[in-house]
Amino acid sequence: MAWQLTLYSAADCDDTAQTRALLHERQIVFHEHSIDHDPVAEQFVVFINGGYRSTPTLVFAAGRFKLVVTEPTEAELETALQIAAGLPPAH
Numbered sequence: 001m002a003w004q005l006t007l008y009s010a011a012d013c014d015d016t017a018q019t020r021a022l023l024h025e026r027q028i029v030f031h032e033h034s035i036d037h038d039p040v041a042e043q044f045v046v047f048i049n050g051g052y053r054s055t056p057t058l059v060f061a062a063g064r065f066k067l068v069v070t071e072p073t074e075a076e077l078e079t080a081l082q083i084a085a086g087l088p089p090a091h
């Protein structure tokens with residue numbers, strides 16, 4: 001089953017800009033929802049992050065299985081991308 005990636009973003013977030021740039025650079029298809037303009041997306045981000053508007057929040061989804069990564073380091077994002085690609089995470 002293929003993974004779908006959703007990026008929850010905020011306009012003033014440098015980490016979101018870096019994550020978006022990396023995804024574009026690698027030609028990874030993703031859907032983006034701005035928590036600044038989408039109240040449902042904002043509610044989801046606040047809920048999933050324990051009351052915080054933490055961005056970027058990435059949701060990798062494959063059927064009923066979800067992997068959520070919030071404010072990832074480059075290494076954490078790389079691990080999530082490897083999992084989504086079906087590769088074993090690097091150590």
